[in-house]
Structures are given as structure tokens and as C-alpha cells.
Amino acid sequence: MSANIINFLIFPGGVFAVLFALILVSLERILVARLQGRIGPVFYQNIIDIVKLFNKETLIPKDAKDFVFKFAPLFGFSGMLVLIYFLPIPGVYSGVKGDYDLIILIYFLALPAISYIIGGGASSSPYAAISVSRELKLMLAYESAFIIIAITIALYVGDGKGVFSLKKIVDYQLQHGAFLFDWKMWPAFVAFLIVLLAALEKPPFEIAHHNDADIMDGYLIEYSGAPLALFEITSALKLLVLSIVFQIFFWPSTLSGDLFINFLWFILKTIILLGFIGITHATFASYRADQGFKFLLKVPLVLAIISLILVLLSIKGLI
Secondary structure, eight states, X not given: OOHHHHHXXXXXXXXXXXXXXXXXXXXXXXXXXXXXXXXXXXXXXXXXXXHHHHXXXXXXXXXXXXXXXXXXXXXXXXXXXXXXXXXXXXXXXXXXXOSSHHHHHHHHHTHHHHHHHHHHHHTTXXXXXXXXXHHHHHHHHHXXXXXXXXXXXXXXHTTTSOOOOXXXXXXXXXXXOOGGGOGGGXXXXXXXXXXXXXXXXXXXOOOSSSBTTTTBTXXXXXXXXXXXXXXXXXXXXXXXXXXXXXXXHHOOOOSOXXXXXXXXXXXXXXXXXXXXXXXXXXXXXXXXXXXXXXXXXXXXXXXXHHHHHHHHHHHTTOO
């Protein structure tokens, strides 16, 4: 079996990615529960839930578009698996070598939201229709900020020319220092954290999904069985992908030349980011749909533009 197949099917993608991502979701649930004075589930609870879903019957609404309804979950799931295979993990996995994988990242990161929109629209549920509308608006808002952050980093690394290789972005920071500690990138860092919450639909952006008091389970309201399991796995994989992207963009530091030590360091940095997500989840209530959309257009987008301006001024030698 070739190294590429192992990397895609076993580590860092495939089996490892799915299991680790589901454990991360369970750990976040435990943290939120403890912060709210509850016990929470066991750390492998989400793995149990997925196994149960795969053993349940798949029900398809009478008015649903059958083919689209069934296969929409595969769209986002396969996209996340491919993306994890492409992404470098600093000090652990070099990723797939390419000069334009940052562009691939931007495109593929939108696939889960697109699969939610397609699947929810195919279900013919009025609740899902409202959820799809909200998801589309939120995606347009946070994707705009994410693209500007990515362009800012590409210009900074290339000294104005634009470097779209994730490996080169990592290598630049390993040589010159992480962007997390560069004041010009602090606005982009804050913007990324906000985009992270919006992309994962965590409070205060729990607007299109899991909004039980408003639209119940949103675009997934009609899903059950294996398709629902695939959607839940996709959501977990997206959390893992964004944690890797966070480390590539802002904190790709390694502790040594030892792969195992760097792997443990990667796990620790992921858990630190998960702690931030859990604390915000337990602390903030969700915005209304219009409030969340306006906030994403005003705050992270403006912060990302500020970093872009600072980087351009730095390249010109003005600061």
C-alpha cells in the first residue's frame, strides 16, 4: 500500500481524522457541560451516536428530491476527507505539495455548507428552507472575511507577490516566527476566531442549525440514519480542518524534530483552540439571523481588511 493511500485512508485522513474529530466534538460537549454545572457525556459519546445512526432506518420525506436528498451528505463528507489529506500538519505531515493549495482550501472549505444547503433544499421542509436561507447568508459573510485573511497571509509570505502554498506559509513562519505573535496579524487572528465560530455554527452564530426554539434542527430536520450520520461526521471533520488551518495560518510552531512529540504538540494546540470554542459556546447566546449577518459583515471583515492594509504598508516599508 502506497504512502498516499495510507495518508488518505488511515493517517492523517480517513480513520484517524474521523475518530479524532468525533472525540473533539465530545470533548467540547463535556467542557460546555462542566461550565454549565452538568456532567456531560463520555469522551467517545459521539462515536457511539454515529454507530447507532448507521444502524437506524433512513426515512425519506414523500416530497423530497430523492437522489439529491440521499447523496448531498457525501458531497461535504468527501470534501473534508480530501482537504485533510491536502493540509500539512506542522512537524507531523507535509501534506500534498502544490503551489496553489491555499486556493483549494478556500473552495473545499465551503463544501460542507453547500452540502447542507443542497440537502436541506431537497428535503422540501419549510423549516429547512428557512435554515438554508440563513446558512447561505452566513456563509457569504464569513467566507468573505476568510478569503481576505488568506490573501493577507499569502501577500505577507510572498512579500507582496502572493504565495498560495500552505507548505511555504508554514515554512515561512517556522523561519521568521508565528503570525500569532506578529502585531500586524492580530486583527486577522481575531477575525479568524470569529469566522471559526460562524463556520462551525457555534454561539453566537447558532442560527441556521440546532436552533431548537426557532427552526428546530434546521436543514437536517428531515434527515435520519446513515445520511444524518454522514452530516454529523462532516461537521466534526470541519472542526478538525479549521483547527489545522488555524495552526497553519497563525501557529505552526514545532517543539523538536521528533514526529511523536510534534504530534502531541499538535493535539495540545487543537485542544487549546477547542477550549476557546467551548467557553464561547457556554458563555454567549445566539444572535438573530439579521444580527449575526450584520456582525459578520462589520467586525471580522473590517478586522481582516485592517490586517491586509497593515501588511501592504509593511511590504512598502511604510511601517
